[in-house]
Amino acid sequence: MPHKYELQAARIESVLSAHKVPARVWQATVTPRFVRFDVTTALGTRLNKVSNLAEELAFSLGARATRVYREGGVLHVEVPRDTARTVDLVPLCARLSMVPPNCAVLGVDEGGASLLLRLDSPDVAHVLLAGTTGSGKTALVRTLLLSLAMHNRPGRLQMVLIDPKGRGLEPLAALPHVWQARGVVQDPAAAADVLMALVAEMVRRDAVRRSLPRIVVAIDELADLLVTGGKPVEEALTRLTQRGREAGMHVVAATQRPSAALVGGMVKANFPVRLVGSVVSPEDAKVAAGVPGTDAERLLGRGDFLLVTKGQVIRFQAAYASGPTLAAIADQVCAGGRRGRRWVVSLEPTGLLPA
Incomplete structure (x- = not known):
């Protein structure tokens, strides 16, 4: 050594x-x-x-x-380490010989291997991200969605962006993958309307046995949405997470308050995959991960995450895309400029983790 x-x-x-x-x-x-x-x-x-x-x-x-x-x-x-290093999304994707359809690039595990998550796998279906302020939760949501847009055409995969605070998902609003060009949905009542429209679409797809294009329903600040949106939001989300996978719908929801009172029953039953960043307490770690003993309260923050699925816990460093990179990739996607799955971005910073 x-x-x-x-x-x-x-x-x-x-x-x-x-x-x-x-x-x-x-x-x-x-x-x-x-x-x-x-x-x-x-x-x-x-x-x-x-x-x-x-x-x-x-x-x-x-x-x-x-x-x-x-x-x-x-x-x-x-x-x-004295100086942490970022895992930049674009170079990480360039290292991969192929990213299969419906796969999100998450980052690298402790051994340096690339970590991908296939949303249409029966073991995945829906994903919960949890972490306190500074954990890198919202950055990981953006990276996950951007990587899906980079490797899936709009005709095959679409996204619904719901963000009560309106800041986290805004850089993705111009992507051609955004469902019905709705941009970022902020108002709780509007979010309830969108979710109920998705439930109707799910029922329609069930009737005609159709599951394309895939629809990824991304929600930043799930706990806030459940509080402000009330029963209509909770009931629509419950139906989507219970039956959406067969109709090609996947919920990716993030929260910084993973308490049992706020996201209890629905989350426990319907989110088989958890991405857990640093949390405040062992109790929050247990609720977020769905299993005890993960030590998520000891994670370092800023992209240090656990992938928890089927009783397995994998620690990884989340891939990161800076603001300029997000904008550059979004421009290329909108222009249809996807050459052999290689992306040209020369705007990355020095490689130090963002503050």
């Missing part, structure tokens, strides 16, 4: 040895946000004996925090 990480590995071993925990660091994995050290300890060493030293390890390494956890029989010590 590089010399810098060898020094950090030696410090980890030294701290553990001082507390009578013989250990050897045998591998370091570098991700965009942190370095994960794989540690071998003596047989019978308890996890809490090491995890209780997390603060002392952080002090020794000059890090703001460390995370100690066990995964697949291997003990890991996770240390934030």
Whole structure:
């Protein structure tokens, strides 16, 4: 491993040895946000004996925090990098030989592999994103939708954009994929009307056994919409999430308040895939992920996410598209300029994570 990480590995071993925990660091994995050290300890060493030293390890390494956890029989010590790096959406897409239809590009996992989400898979159907302010939740929604627009023509996939605050999804409003050219729907009453129109479209499609074009219903600030829109919104969303997949409809909803009271029953039953960013508490983490013990409250924020599906938890760094990149790609999509699935954008910043 590089010399810098060898020094950090030696410090980890030294701290553990001082507390009578013989250990050897045998591998370091570098991700965009942190370095994960794989540690071998003596047989019978308890996890809490090491995890209780997390603060002392952080002090020794000059890090703001460390995370100690066990995964697949291997003990890991996770240390934030001094300078985090973005995962830029356009270069990430260029690395992929092919993006299948209806697939969203999410980012890269801890091993550096590209992570895609196929919306029309029976195991996906609908997606809930949760995370506090600063988690990168809205940026991930935009990236997910932009990647769908980049790799699916409007005749095959359309989008409905609902955003009570009107800021998060506005950069996507001009895409030709936007359903009936409605732009971003902000007013709760208008949102209820749109959702009920989608329910009617779902019923019509069921009757004629049609599922194209796919319709992705994107909602930023789901909790706010449920509060302001009331029963009409909740009932329409419940019907869409219960029966929409067969009609080619998929709900992608985001919230920064994943409390059971606000998004309880409907979410628990009908969103099999969760994308969870940093949250405030273990209780919020459990509601957001749908399963306990994910440690989402310890995520680093700014694009550090968990993909939770079918009991599996995958940590990943979300891909990011800056404002200029969003505008440039939207212009190319509107102009029909999609050459061999390669996109030309020269507007990315230095690669540092956005503030």
